[in-house]
Amino acid sequence: MKDHAATPGACPFRGTRIGGALGSEPQLDHWWPNRLKVELLHQNPAQANPFGPHFDYSKEFEKVDFDALWEDMRALLHTPIDWWPADYDDYGPQMVRMSWHSAGTYRIADGRGGSGEGMQRFAPINSWWDNGNTDKSRRLLVPLKQKYGAGVSWADLMMLAGTVALEDMGLPIQGFAFGRLDAWEPDRATYWGPEGWMGELPTETPADPRAGHPEEMVNRGIRWEGDVQEEYYDLENPLGASHQSIIYVDPEGPNGNGNPYDSARDIRETFSRMAMNDVETVALIAGGHAFGKSHGAVSADKIGAAPEGAKMSEQGLGWHNPEGPGNAEFTMTNGIEGSWTPNPTRWDNDYLENLFKFEWEKTESPAGSVQWQPTDPNAPKTPDAHVEGKMNPLMMMTSDIAFKVDPKYREICEAFLKDFDYFTEEFSKAWHKLIHRDMGPTDRWMGPRKGGTFIWQDPVPDVDHPPVDDAQVAELKRACLDTGLPARELIAVAWASASTYRDSDKRGGANGARIRFAPQKDWDVNDPAMTARVLETLGRVKSDFDAKGAAKISLADLIVLAGCAGVEASAKPAGYDVTVPFIPGRTDASEEWTDAESFNWLKPVSDGFRNYHDTRVGYNVAPEHIFLDRAALLKLNAPEWTALTGGLRVLNQNYDGGAHGVFTDRPGTLSNDFFKVLVSMDYEWAPQDAREMLFDIKDRNTGQVKFTATRCDLVFGANSQLRQIAEVYSAADGEERLVKDFVAAWHKVMMLDRYDVAEDRAKVMSIC
Structure with a gap:
């Protein structure tokens, strides 16, 4: 048979069509949908x-x-x-x-x-x-x-x-x-919900999505769990929106049901998931609806594809509207038509005044969407946005009527009605929070009008003393080791403090030493008793050093410094004399400027770095996938993730001191033993039960159990991409490489929140 692909001038993509060209054929995710997508660590190159x-x-x-x-x-x-x-x-x-x-x-x-x-x-x-x-x-x-x-x-x-x-x-x-930095490719890591496109659920939904093998523990259609009539009714974590393809809630009510009571419930849950309390929620919605209009002049079934599915000739613009000119008075957006106020381009309190002054009845937009209009025919009208001289009835959405029926929201609305200046201030602050919430500390912010300081910025004080020099750093390292605290504990507290960082919204990290305060000091993953003991001892080291008067050090710096000393001490028995980099300049946050409720969202429910898996939580995602997510939030690439995990295991850093994954006869020594055992064919890996959550590592010849492991240990041998890295570290020349790479990755994690040293950041990151 002739190979037409080899014919000169033939199309190299045989059998493809416009609309089904290169890339539309089945890919890895099609054949192996539950594989560990390690490439997510290398996004936006x-x-x-x-x-x-x-x-x-x-x-x-x-x-x-x-x-x-x-x-x-x-x-x-x-x-x-x-x-x-x-x-x-x-x-x-x-x-x-x-x-x-x-x-x-x-x-x-x-x-x-x-x-x-x-x-x-x-x-x-x-x-x-x-x-x-x-x-x-x-x-x-x-x-x-x-x-x-x-x-x-x-x-x-x-x-x-x-x-x-x-x-x-x-x-x-x-x-x-x-100060916001553009991405240059789509975000492939964020989970936006279990539904199919436009909120449709998969056709096959198992009765229990948590049943079966961990590889099958995927959420197949649960965004809300529980019965609306029962006390337990919760939005699936970590989702913030109530429906797929929506920013917060369906403006017509849940699934378009037109019920303002249900809408109020959805609003409260979704806005709290997006870091807003009730006052901020009302301020944002009531403030935002003081402006503009909603568009529903044309039936949705006439509107063309969204931008990503639009025709080539649309050049990236979607939702082609065939009615009239396709815009102006013919515009179609969410299907609801009209404005909330008589003056939609000026800041005023008309939205709340109209909402509470009039009774509202349910009606339909020209597109057939649920909306509300005043029952009073003498209610104010709003000018048409495009047709001169035309006046239209005011409009409210189901999500607006929710403010009238929910007692807490109504109380806030009434306070705003009585005091417009108060409303103005709260909306202004809520908007500021909305658009800056994920920017992290003000060290990252640029421009001459950055605004004030708020608790949601996780502020830390400015440095008010000269930094310690190299000699003083060496002195403090000796002092930390001389306390008698095991290196394991020094390392554990430093890691617990720094690894709270998440690059998604630049929160957490070692700066501020918020591990001293609730809720972090009480997280079981941090071994509260051990953490309290180490912090108390380091507090004495700090006091003794500060009393000398030559210089001062913050507890935030000392926690990291002590961890560095612990790593150095742990490398010596393996024959490596290493110096872990340390850059001072952290300061200690105050408890009153620490939002405990907000910080509790940083608590890990699963942390593969310390083999922690909260058994009180029902999981529908395999632990190694959550582990990958944590690595991504720490900005780690695949080699850094692998080196840190293997190093932390032999350094005995399991949260409870347990033996899972500690593949060594010399725990506490920074070696490549984890990788030598992991890739060795002298062992077999026997699951302890059919779920394959825990494993026995047995000698092939004797059948003796030598070690035990979790999925977060064995994934570095089971995943093809990670195994290649593990084999590098297991080689004869791999141990020195591992120690070097572990130190660099450790330093990277310790420095992730140090935006105050931006001028040194390129140099700092280059060694990592």
Whole structure:
């Protein structure tokens, strides 16, 4: 048979069609959907960045005339654009929506989502139903992006647009910080929910999604668990939105049921998952609905595909509308039609006044969506956004009526009604929090109008003393070891303090030494009794050192320094005289400026680094997948993840001192024993039960059990990509390499939250 692929001039992609070209054939995820996706540790590579691997956003931003940019944005809001006419001749409201929907994907459970990388530019977020026509808002910003180029990231520009719009419409703002770094590829790591596209559940849903082999423990359609009539009714962790393809909640009520009581429940849960309390929730919704309108002029079944599925000729714009000009009075977004207030481009209290002054009846939009209108025919009207002289009835969504029926929300609304200045302040602060929540400490923020300091920023004091020098560092290391505390405990507390960091929202880390306070000091994964003993002893070391008067050291620095000393001491028995890098400059946070409730979301329910798995939690994801997620939040690549795990195992760092994965006869010595056992064929790996959660490592010849292990141990031998790395460390020349790589990765984790040393950061990270 002739091979047509070898024919000169033949198409190299045999059998493919337009719409089904290269990449549409089954991929790895199709054949092995439950495989461990180690490549998630290597997302957004430097090669994807058109500015190159050495791009420094802070230096580029210094070239920008901030005031000119601000005024250019303000001017853009009032510049007519034929291809997308502005509602009420003001692009402000739609820019607020774009900004809100970009920042509103943030969720406190794992810190993912938010505005930090401009992910609204990519799938799947760019094509969510709830983000309909945000593609038009971003396209309107292109002239400004072209003017300022590398000096302003897309992520910053999108947040700036909404903030300038609010100020332009009369809201006093708290400030605005630049510093969000653009991603250059879609986020493949974030789990957005179990449903299929547009919220449809898979056709095959097992009766118990947690049943069966761990490889099959995937969530097959549970976003809400429990009975709405029962006390237990919870949104699946870590999700923040109530439905797939939605930012917060369905505005028509859960699944479009039009029930404001159910809507109030969803609002409270989803907004709390996105780090907002009841006051902030009411302020954001009531404040946001003071502006603009909703669009539902055309039936949804007439609207074209979202941007990611649009035709080539649409050039990245989706939701093609065939009615009329496809925009203006014919615009279709979420299916609800109308405005909340008579003056949709000015900051006022009309939204709340109208909501509580009138009774509202359920009706339908032209697109058939559930909405509400006043029963009083004399209620104020709102001008049409495009047809001059036309007046329309006011509109409320089911999610708005929820504020009237929920007692707590109603009380807050009434307080805002009585005091407009109070409402203004709370909305301004809530907006500031919304768009900055995932930016981390203010050391990362740029620009002249960054605003004040708030507890949700996890603030730490400025350094008020000279840093310790190399001689003093050596002195303190000796002092820590001379306390008699085992190296294992020094290492454990340093790791517990630093490994709380998550790069998703730049929270956690060793700076601030918040491991001293509730809730962190009481987490069982941190062995509270051991942590208290070590902190008390290190506190005496600090007092003795400070009393000498030559210099001072914070407890945050000393915790890390003691861990470094422990690693150095543990390498010596293996024959390695190493110096673990240490950079001082951490300070100690205060308990009153530590939000205990917020910090409890950083508590791990599963931590493979310490072989911790909270058995009180029902899991539907295999432990090694959660382990991979934690490695990603620590910005580790695959070799760093592997080296740290193997090193921590032989250093006896299991949270309970247990033996799982401690594949060595000399625990406490930094060696490559973990990897030598892991890849050796002298052993067999026998599961202790059919679920394959725990394993016995047996000598093949004698059948004797030599070690025990968890899935988080054996994954480094079972996964093909990780096994290649493990074999490198198991080799004759692998131990020295492991020690070096472990030290570098350890230092990287200790430094992840040190944005105060940005000028040294490239050098610091280069050794890691």
